[in-house]
Amino acid sequence: MSDKQANQTFEEKMTELETIVNQLEQGNVSLEESMAKFKTGIQLSEQLQDTLTKAEHTMAKMMDKDGNEVAFEAPKDEKDGSDGNQTN
Numbered sequence: 001m002s003d004k005q006a007n008q009t010f011e012e013k014m015t016e017l018e019t020i021v022n023q024l025e026q027g028n029v030s031l032e033e034s035m036a037k038f039k040t041g042i043q044l045s046e047q048l049q050d051t052l053t054k055a056e057h058t059m060a061k062m063m064d065k066d067g068n069e070v071a072f073e074a075p076k077d078e079k080d081g082s083d084g085n086q087t088n
Contacts, residue, residue: 017044
């Protein structure tokens with residue numbers, strides 16, 4: 001990964017990937033340049049996917065009252081719709 005890519009924001013990487021895709025679709029670049037752009041595009045795509053995966057995992061967690069990360073899920077009695085009391 002280049003230093004430039006390492007310091008780019010998600011949005012900047014996305015814009016660069018869109019530019020590369022547009023250039024490759026237009027076909028106005030040499031074969032060598034196309035191959036280099038394709039390689040860069042693949043790297044950007046992988047970085048963007050990694051960022052999205054990390055964000056998804058972060059959003060799936062929350063903090064408890066002591067500041068510890070815990071899985072984000074509803075308490076058991078909210079998940080199954082019961083209030084914890086069994087009535088028959």
